[in-house]
Amino acid sequence: MTANVRGTMRKRGRWKFLSWLLPHSILVVFSAVILLPLLWLLRVALTDKSTAYKIPPEWGQASLDNFIEIFTGYPFFSYFLNSVTVALGATVIALPLAVGMAYAFARYNTGGLSLRLFVLSSQMLPPVILVLPLFTLFLKASLINTLPGLILAHMTLSLPFLAWLLVAFFDGEVATLEQAARTDGATRFQALVRITLPVAAPGILAAGLLAFLLSWNEFLYALILSGPHTNTLPVGLSSFQTHRGVDIALLSAATICAILPAMVLLPFLRRYLIRGLSLGALK
Amino acid sequence: MANIVLEGVTKVYGQDILAVDNIDLEIREGEFMVLLGPSGCGKSTTLRMIAGLEEVTSGTLRISDEVVNDVDPADRDLAVVFQNYALYPHMTVERNLAFGLKLRKTPQEVIDRRIRDTTAMLGIDSLLDRRPSELSGGQQQRVALGRALVRDPEAFLLDEPLSNLDAKLRAAMRTELIKIHRMLGKTVVHVTHDQVEAMTMGERICIMREGRIIQVGPPLEVYRHPADSFVAGFLASPPMNLLKARLSGHHGVDEVDLSAVNLPIPRHRQAPLRRHAGSEVVVGIRPEDVHTQEPSDGTHHRVDITVVAVEVLGPEVILVADLGGGQEISVRQGATFHAVAGARIPLYIDLEQLHFFEVDSGLAVLHGGASGPVRPELGSYLKEGGP
Ligand SMILES: Nc1ncnc2c1ncn2[C@@H]1O[C@H](COP(=O)(O)OP(=O)(O)OP(=O)(O)O)[C@@H](O)[C@H]1O
Ligand SMILES: [Mg+2]
Numbered sequence: 001m002t003a004n005v006r007g008t009m010r011k012r013g014r015w016k017f018l019s020w021l022l023p024h025s026i027l028v029v030f031s032a033v034i035l036l037p038l039l040w041l042l043r044v045a046l047t048d049k050s051t052a053y054k055i056p057p058e059w060g061q062a063s064l065d066n067f068i069e070i071f072t073g074y075p076f077f078s079y080f081l082n083s084v085t086v087a088l089g090a091t092v093i094a095l096p097l098a099v100g101m102a103y104a105f106a107r108y109n110t111g112g113l114s115l116r117l118f119v120l121s122s123q124m125l126p127p128v129i130l131v132l133p134l135f136t137l138f139l140k141a142s143l144i145n146t147l148p149g150l151i152l153a154h155m156t157l158s159l160p161f162l163a164w165l166l167v168a169f170f171d172g173e174v175a176t177l178e179q180a181a182r183t184d185g186a187t188r189f190q191a192l193v194r195i196t197l198p199v200a201a202p203g204i205l206a207a208g209l210l211a212f213l214l215s216w217n218e219f220l221y222a223l224i225l226s227g228p229h230t231n232t233l234p235v236g237l238s239s240f241q242t243h244r245g246v247d248i249a250l251l252s253a254a255t256i257c258a259i260l261p262a263m264v265l266l267p268f269l270r271r272y273l274i275r276g277l278s279l280g281a282l283k
Numbered sequence: 284m285a286n287i288v289l290e291g292v293t294k295v296y297g298q299d300i301l302a303v304d305n306i307d308l309e310i311r312e313g314e315f316m317v318l319l320g321p322s323g324c325g326k327s328t329t330l331r332m333i334a335g336l337e338e339v340t341s342g343t344l345r346i347s348d349e350v351v352n353d354v355d356p357a358d359r360d361l362a363v364v365f366q367n368y369a370l371y372p373h374m375t376v377e378r379n380l381a382f383g384l385k386l387r388k389t390p391q392e393v394i395d396r397r398i399r400d401t402t403a404m405l406g407i408d409s410l411l412d413r414r415p416s417e418l419s420g421g422q423q424q425r426v427a428l429g430r431a432l433v434r435d436p437e438a439f440l441l442d443e444p445l446s447n448l449d450a451k452l453r454a455a456m457r458t459e460l461i462k463i464h465r466m467l468g469k470t471v472v473h474v475t476h477d478q479v480e481a482m483t484m485g486e487r488i489c490i491m492r493e494g495r496i497i498q499v500g501p502p503l504e505v506y507r508h509p510a511d512s513f514v515a516g517f518l519a520s521p522p523m524n525l526l527k528a529r530l531s532g533h534h535g536v537d538e539v540d541l542s543a544v545n546l547p548i549p550r551h552r553q554a555p556l557r558r559h560a561g562s563e564v565v566v567g568i569r570p571e572d573v574h575t576q577e578p579s580d581g582t583h584h585r586v587d588i589t590v591v592a593v594e595v596l597g598p599e600v601i602l603v604a605d606l607g608g609g610q611e612i613s614v615r616q617g618a619t620f621h622a623v624a625g626a627r628i629p630l631y632i633d634l635e636q637l638h639f640f641e642v643d644s645g646l647a648v649l650h651g652g653a654s655g656p657v658r659p660e661l662g663s664y665l666k667e668g669g670p
Binding site for chain 2: 176177179180181182183184185186187190194195198199
């Protein structure tokens, strides 16, 4: 090996190291930005109420007292249950409807581009504008302070975005598969149920998870349309801010509990979303 | 078995994309018909209309003498093999093959037997439990073919099924498809833009261009009597040399002027050319109708040319020659031919084999060989005004 060749190899090695270092340093910074507040939250949730406020932080004995207190001293479990009911209900009802809408858009071009944009246009307004008329409507329909009402409200948020997202999964490759099934003797419905839906399932599931999280984290509609018995987690969390000030330790424990389902769902979301999107439009 | 008849069939996509323009075509029962043409000429659209995957904008489509314009694709009993195979990715090979049969409520033992026979024929019986993603391109292609065969449909529609295979596999599958067609005797419509595929596989070839049918006929017929200069320049590799020329000489048809060289036109061939006496024409010379040694039959005319390039293909050699005046021709030679670029050598052009085409329409005026003037039935496929 000549010195020259060895030199270029060393140079290439250095270049390789640099191209490894740069993205990794950026990732480290970003991860820290996202993770540090979460770790801080965890620390506060595990300390007792007095040390929670101490700066610089003191490291006392970790304890689960705060977690126990939110479940025993507060209706936290009821918040949790309400959130699960609303998020699950809104998603489970919206998803099949969105599948139908997206299928109509993709196969029949129903309403053309203008209807597609119209569906999306409700998402372009700030939610505050929509929530007040919704409040009046719900009041008339006796849907205020009920879980079905909140489910309906959250569906108005998730349905347009779900339909919009799913159109991409029905275009492209899947369309050809569906045609193959049609020439194989399948009716439109059989082709949809036996070919398109199974093949697009990862994408549909990912979209469903997104809708679930959207509803799970939603605050404004829940705050205005729900009452004491139908409060969801985000609203419940805000109630830890009492007139005595914020009970930061309890709030941290509650927040940890609230983001837990999201943390559990995210890995699935990532896997399905990548598979779903690579089957759909991005391929 | 089925015949497929298109009468004045037109396809317009959206508002104004004219993909297929008023075509008439009869595909006979049991025939292997190849739709051939350059990219975007409307081959796939034609096939997809036959399959029922695209609506016919206007015209009539008949299968087995029944108008099927509005018949659902599921009820046409045709099998389509797609270019990308379109295997169901979430099913095993076995379930891919069984899908169509199950939909038709075929008894399980019949399904099993059909799958056994078909997979044995195609040599894919060991792949039944695999998913499409676990197959090579060639295996996927066979499975796609198997899925079409296993249903025993009225006719097969193939949209460039071989184009994703490597050259060797493609040649093997060509032979195999022909064998299968002979065995089953079913109607096949095969779409390709590969003229070798068309020549070797088709019982008849339908050549399309810009949404129209230019010519339909058996491969050799189309090869020998191309309806126009487009067909002549599309078939074979290298294709016919098409040279700008002018008819000239004492009666205006005695010779053809290729600017740097003049070729005499034998007296007995002059009559069909009179209409174009003295005017510009396109002269077609097949690469195999030019020789480097003078043949003994006395119908050849010597011209001296400059060697531009010699392409060695193995069994044969393609000589690219400069006739002067900016005209080049390709000449097919045996493997032993040798020349260096820039050399001056004589060529002998067979005057009996010259083809003549109109300049504007491209329509054939006179074909080479004993066939003489263009036969009217060939022209019947040409639409008004030509391509
Ligand atoms: N779904 C569609 N919408 C609009 N235009 C289309 C559509 N499908 C095809 N076309 C147009 O119709 C014409 C014919 O297309 P077609 O697919 O039949 O060509 P082809 O002969 O099969 O070409 P290739 O060899 O590239 O497959 C092209 O101009 C194409 O752009
Ligand atoms: Mg095509």
